[in-house]
Amino acid sequence: MQTVGFIGLGAMGAPMAENVSDAGYPLVVYNRTRSRTEPFAERGEIVADSVREVAREADVVVVVVTDDEALEAVLEGDDGVLAGLTDGTIVLQMSTVTPAATEAAAEAVRDAGGQYVDAPVSGTVGPAEKGTLTVLAAGPDDLLGDVEGVLGAIGEPIVDCGAVGDGARMKLFVNLLLGDMIGAFAEALAFGTAQGLSYDDMQTVVEAGAVDSPLFSIKGENIAADDFEPRFPIDLQFKDLRYAVEEANDAGVPLPQTAAARETFSAASSMGHGGEDMAAVVKFFEQVAGLSVGDSES
Known part of the structure; x- marks a missing residue:
């Protein structure tokens, strides 16, 4: 052995x-x-x-x-x-x-x-x-x-x-998608909250439709419970998005959505949330817009 x-x-x-x-x-x-x-x-x-x-x-x-x-x-x-x-x-x-x-x-x-x-x-x-x-x-x-x-x-x-190197490339591919998804989810929840929509209703609509994802179900529950224990911290997600954007720049591939997500995670880290779970990116929207998403406190 x-x-x-x-x-x-x-x-x-x-x-x-x-x-x-x-x-x-x-x-x-x-x-x-x-x-x-x-x-x-x-x-x-x-x-x-x-x-x-x-x-x-x-x-x-x-x-x-x-x-x-x-x-x-x-x-x-x-x-x-x-x-x-x-x-x-x-x-x-x-x-x-x-x-x-x-x-x-x-x-x-x-x-x-x-x-x-x-x-x-x-x-x-x-x-x-x-x-x-x-x-x-x-x-x-x-x-x-x-x-x-x-x-x-x-x-x-x-x-x-x-070959060696392709594992790293695949990891950046999947974490690029992960960062884009959780950033968009937090943004949508902030928009819906600002429109006066019920948090539970928003979750129900997400989980019942074509955009349903285990990520949205799990992180939605975490956000509602104000649970930002770091399963995957904001700082690490930001690092991975930064790596992906740099690789894409070298390859001549535009990543406008990922670049925007990278800046959102960077801002959330600058606000003091870098050690919290990536779902805490919602706090960026809460603090800037002056609202409270779900049952969490801004």
Whole structure:
């Protein structure tokens, strides 16, 4: 059985690691905030003092960090992953980063003697806890086969997206759509509220028609309950929209709706809501228009 290393035990990384452990894989874990490793120590898992130690002890190293800069920081340096790699160690990059960042990381890992799979996940904390994330895997077929068991413990389906970099591209595609949808939903709810419409009636109409979506049902309930516990924070959604717009600019593809959504999320973050769930983007409309959507308070 492969020993699996986990670097990053945040809201997503911790339940992913727990599911891999429950599937029978021995773990070695690391997180900058040491307290996040305590539940794993209590389970009898190894807690490493550095990411270099994780890379040295694990057959498969899973990286779940926030952005391009964090990925580079984890890999580089005297105590980085690259310094601890042994020949054949597989780095399984599961963060949301740009295609350029994951391709550069893959090259660096291969130069250090390791192997690399680009496999971000689609989904939030609930699916991460249930092991039902959608895995956007990219890399050589033989390597995908080598980590199939680990990926299967984390999510289903496992979508073979192509070569390294294509997993990152697919993740930006789906999170672009996610950001556009939740931004439009919040905007529509603010419009309806300003028109004097009942929040419950608006939800009923949405859920009964062609625009029905689990996203609108779940986030609608959260907004009504003033529940903005961060399943997927505004700051991370803004980061992903920023990455998507930058990629589109390079490709010469206009993204006017996504650019507008990016600015809405940026404004909500500037208002102090960056650490709240992405549904809290509704607070931007509440604060600017001076209204209260659902049962939430502006």
